Amino acid sequence: MTYPVTLIPGDGIGPELAEASRRVLDASGVSFAWEVVDAGEAVMAEYGTPLPDHVLASIRRNRVALKGPITTPVGEGFRSVNVTLRQALGLYANVRPALSMKGLDSRYQGVDLVIVRENTEDLYAGIEHMVGRDAAESIKIITREASMRIARYAFEYALANDRHMVTAVHKANIMKLTDGLFLECCRTVAADYGGRVAFQDRIVDNMCMQLVQKPEQYDVLVAPNLYGDIISDLAAGLVGGLGVAPGANIGTEAAVFEPVHGSAPKYAGQNKANPTALILSGVLMLRHLGETAAANRVETALRDVIAEGRDVTYDLGGTAGTSEMADAIIARLATRPVAAS
């Protein structure tokens, strides 16, 4: 079978990472029909929007997309394409694993975290306004529906992936209504999973301290949008940096797979950035498609290349370019038999 997949190369380092990842995934033994569509800065002049309708239509049709990072102007300019995409497609769960790998130079070993981030509301609702000239307000929206849905997703994820503890992250001591509602929903859902998945909660500031002191003690973390975003970058830093942190945006209608990192404009076009995060996002996509054997093959080939440490990019201590690292992974894949999944 051939899978139709929307491929959005993105801005900055996105196109070179997308090309490297597409080549690796094509070598996985699974057949893809890539529908390449552009979004972001590059299409603003042509369409007057960074997210043209045909991009959303392509994802809705194919139900699966692999996406490079897209630049969001700071303080002015167009609204984040990433946030709009997640809201428009109802991609309510952002799943971001952070896993220690042999060969990655980091302060910690044995980290195996999965951050489940609510993806549609919170301060990302984008409802902001000036109050006079010298003050500004941003509205934080937390609903019971979205909080129950993300809590349930986190517990179901834990069950399906043989994980044992869900930790809810919040600031309910200060935001008693919004974060209080989020925590109440997590507690309600946790009661349904008693005896199967353990539950605890942490205030977000303490959570950050705990994660840098003893990350190995945590398993699945569930958080509202903003804390989830910050904690997942922190978790990426625990295991080797943004170059190795993948992500999945999951909804009922579609799923969009993308790295945690952004478009790193200063490295754009230099064949320098690490393709690992986007390739691992592709691995998450293969698992989502039920192509477990191919996912395992790609992940193992990638891990072998990183463990060997010769054909890796600058951030992993190597001198290989983006495409050379992809070549090394493809060479590894070629030496492994394709097993039926």
Ligand code: NAD
């Ligand atoms: P960034 O993740 O783009 O880069 C921060 C730093 O991390 C880089 O300077 C680089 O040192 C390192 N880095 C990131 N990706 C790497 C890779 N693949 N290989 C090696 N090193 C890597 O963060 P930023 O500079 O804050 O954001 C740049 C732009 O990206 C902004 O416009 C931001 O809005 C956007 N962004 C997009 C997404 C997304 O598309 N989902 C996510 C985050 C940020």
